[in-house]
Amino acid sequence: MKPERKKDRRDFVRGAAAVLIGGAVMSAARSRSPRLVWQLDPEKCTQCGRCATHCVLAPSAVKCFHSYSICGYCDLCGGYLRPDAKSRDTGAENQLCPTAAITRTFIESPYYQYTIDEDLCIGCGICVKGCDVFGNGSMYMQVKHDLCVNCNECAIARSCPSDAFKRVPASDPYILKSDRERRIS
Amino acid sequence: MKQRFINLIVALPILILCGWLSIVLLSRWFAPDPSFQFARSLPGADGGPPASERDAAEELDIDLSGTLETYDGVPSGLPGAWPRFRGADFDNISKANVKLADSWPESGPEVLWSVELGEGHAAPVVFNGCVYVFDYDETARADALRCFSLADGSEIWRRSYALPAKRNHGLSRTIPAVTEDCIVTIGPRCHVSCVETKTGAFKWGIDLQRDYGTTEPLWFTGQCPLIDGNLAILAPAGPDALLMAVDCKSGEVVWKAPNPNAWKMSHSSIMPITLHGEEMYVYAAIGGMSGISKEGKVLWDIPWKASVIAPSPVPVSENRIFITGGYGAGSLMVEIDKTADGYAAREIARHGPKEWLASEQQTPILRNGLLYGIMPKDGGALKQQFVCYDPAGGELVWSSGKTHRFGLGPFFLADGRFFVLDDDGTLTMLAESRTGYEQLAQHRVLDGHDAWGPIALAGTRMLLRDSTRMVCIEVGGE
Numbered sequence: 014m015k016p017e018r019k020k021d022r023r024d025f026v027r028g029a030a031a032v033l034i035g036g037a038v039m040s041a042a043r044s045r046s047p048r049l050v051w052q053l054d055p056e057k058c059t060q061c062g063r064c065a066t067h068c069v070l071a072p073s074a075v076k077c078f079h080s081y082s083i084c085g086y087c088d089l090c091g092g093y094l095r096p097d098a099k100s101r102d103t104g105a106e107n108q109l110c111p112t113a114a115i116t117r118t119f120i121e122s123p124y125y126q127y128t129i130d131e132d133l134c135i136g137c138g139i140c141v142k143g144c145d146v147f148g149n150g151s152m153y154m155q156v157k158h159d160l161c162v163n164c165n166e167c168a169i170a171r172s173c174p175s176d177a178f179k180r181v182p183a184s185d186p187y188i189l190k191s192d193r194e195r196r197i198s
Numbered sequence: 199m200k201q202r203f204i205n206l207i208v209a210l211p212i213l214i215l216c217g218w219l220s221i222v223l224l225s226r227w228f229a230p231d232p233s234f235q236f237a238r239s240l241p242g243a244d245g246g247p248p249a250s251e252r253d254a255a256e257e258l259d260i261d262l263s264g265t266l267e268t269y270d271g272v273p274s275g276l277p278g279a280w281p282r283f284r285g286a287d288f289d290n291i292s293k294a295n296v297k298l299a300d301s302w303p304e305s306g307p308e309v310l311w312s313v314e315l316g317e318g319h320a321a322p323v324v325f326n327g328c329v330y331v332f333d334y335d336e337t338a339r340a341d342a343l344r345c346f347s348l349a350d351g352s353e354i355w356r357r358s359y360a361l362p363a364k365r366n367h368g369l370s371r372t373i374p375a376v377t378e379d380c381i382v383t384i385g386p387r388c389h390v391s392c393v394e395t396k397t398g399a400f401k402w403g404i405d406l407q408r409d410y411g412t413t414e415p416l417w418f419t420g421q422c423p424l425i426d427g428n429l430a431i432l433a434p435a436g437p438d439a440l441l442m443a444v445d446c447k448s449g450e451v452v453w454k455a456p457n458p459n460a461w462k463m464s465h466s467s468i469m470p471i472t473l474h475g476e477e478m479y480v481y482a483a484i485g486g487m488s489g490i491s492k493e494g495k496v497l498w499d500i501p502w503k504a505s506v507i508a509p510s511p512v513p514v515s516e517n518r519i520f521i522t523g524g525y526g527a528g529s530l531m532v533e534i535d536k537t538a539d540g541y542a543a544r545e546i547a548r549h550g551p552k553e554w555l556a557s558e559q560q561t562p563i564l565r566n567g568l569l570y571g572i573m574p575k576d577g578g579a580l581k582q583q584f585v586c587y588d589p590a591g592g593e594l595v596w597s598s599g600k601t602h603r604f605g606l607g608p609f610f611l612a613d614g615r616f617f618v619l620d621d622d623g624t625l626t627m628l629a630e631s632r633t634g635y636e637q638l639a640q641h642r643v644l645d646g647h648d649a650w651g652p653i654a655l656a657g658t659r660m661l662l663r664d665s666t667r668m669v670c671i672e673v674g675g676e
């Protein structure tokens with residue numbers, strides 16, 4: 014039987030050096046791999062409504078984004094007005110958004126601008142569906158990263174029926190619809 | 199006894215205090231209106247004009263004779279023609295005996311020339327070596343019929359008339375009809391004009407809104423005019439005339455077909471269709487579809503509620519017509535029966551956009567008994583896919599799959615292959631197949647967006663456009 018060698022000071026220094034070097038290597042490797050965050054691909058999104066109901070936050074961290082370079086500034090806006098709206102105005106009975114999170118402002122005949130009130134938006138996607146069916150698709154959903162807590166396993170991603178959620182680099186956290194918007198951001 | 203009295207003396211103030219506190223708290227709980235922070239959403243908060251003012255028809259007094267400018271371009275001697283919307287036979291199929299390339303080099307088909315256009319979707323026609331586009335000049339604020347050389351795209355002449363119009367998902371939308379003698383156009387705000395084909399000299403003009411009570415459709419006019427012999431066939435869909443025929447030489451109205459159902463003008467175009475051996479004009483208006491005899495008599499009609507109709511009617515058999523629309527309209531299959539005193543239209547099938555072939559903008563193509571089209575945005579899993587349906591059996595034969603979607607893309611058929619353009623200007627060549635999607639080549643030929651104008655082919659030169667640019671590409675083969 015081989016007698017057990019007593020660990021001396023040299024062994025301790027070797028071990029400490031190995032731990033230090035290994036730690037440094039791991040730290041360097043980690044700093045090179047990008048930090049990832051959750052985002053949803055607007056091309057895959059089917060506006061099922063689960064972003065509003067499945068997020069761990071209430072209201073959801075998913076909000077409606079509006080691309081002004083795509084918007085037609087229409088009087089008859091499919092994202093703002095209910096399909097059976099009696100008139101094209103700001104009356105509650107004509108608005109599609111359940112929380113009145115979209116503001117309609119007259120610019121000049123026949124153009125109207127639509128802005129999203131992020132505090133009121135619950136991420137239900139009803140306006141996005143309306144805009145997609147009757148308009149240019151200028152409204153779309155995105156995870157807002159100043160609100161998202163970036164769960165390891167995103168509750169919305171787990172329930173998303175169209176696989177629209179994916180991990181993207183934190184340095185480029187949004188999937189914006191138009192090139193012009195991308196350049197501005 | 200004394201102890202009970204002391205307890206009562208102590209408890210009474212406490213009970214009174216608790217009661218008073220309860221009353222105060224409950225009154226504070228119930229007193230305020232819980233909706234005091236709510237704001238009412240009332241009409242007029244957008245600062246816009248009232249609906250009555252917005253919807254009032256704008257009085258336009260347009261001098262349709264306009265002005266003619268001439269340039270250095272000359273007509274080319276190149277062969278081939280694409281004289282109207284959906285080509286010579288109204289089926290969007292090129293019958294010219296021209297061999298097209300089976301594949302494209304990595305750099306794509308050669309771009310021969312390109313020209314800048316006003317924002318819109320108006321597509322060209324080609325006749326006797328000239329390319330005609332009914333454009334909107336945003337700088338001059340004028341409708342402009344422009345004539346280019348097919349050889350190099352140099353402009354030959356331009357006839358324009360001043361017209362106030364503001365961008366509304368583009369401005370121009372319509373395709374002229376051209377013959378040896380004349381070109382007929384319909385402008386975005388329902389102005390019809392006729393000019394000489396070679397010189398651009400003005401012949402006559404009609405303001406459909408002012409003279410026939412036409413309601414300007416959403417996003418301007420999309421109807422492409424039809425020339426049948428010496429007559430221009432138009433669909434004003436006003437109170438007194440659903441369709442009318444105008445003598446191309448004189449501009450005189452030859453006949454008017456009544457509009458008893460008060461249907462409105464759609465973006466659809468009049469199609470000459472032969473049913474039971476009789477050629478008639480079929481038009482899908484907002485409200486329904488109708489068949490009009492060549493003398494202007496209403497032969498049959500059938501109601502169909504669709505808020506927007508851009509595709510045109512397609513005959514699928516000797517007595518059946520297919521019509522589709524976007525924005526939730528879906529599609530309708532109609533059978534026209536011969537009766538003792540004329541014709542009767544009968545609904546055979548009505549489908550939602552997720553259930554059967556539907557289209558938002560482009561008219562489907564019937565080829566060898568099968569219908570080909572691009573599904574609309576609300577087409578469910580098939581949205582924006584190129585699809586093939588069997589109108590007889592009713593089944594989906596094949597689709598391009600979820601990795602091949604084409605937006606609202608225009609498409610047509612030539613030399614046994616489909617050419618499909620997507621919204622961003624990527625042109626895809628497909629084999630004409632009865633069994634499945636077979637992609638032969640793909641290349642981005644336009645840099646812009648909203649490439650929705652139909653494609654034209656003259657000889658081996660293909661003309662395509664996006665929202666602001668038209669290109670001419672060479673697609674000929676060995």
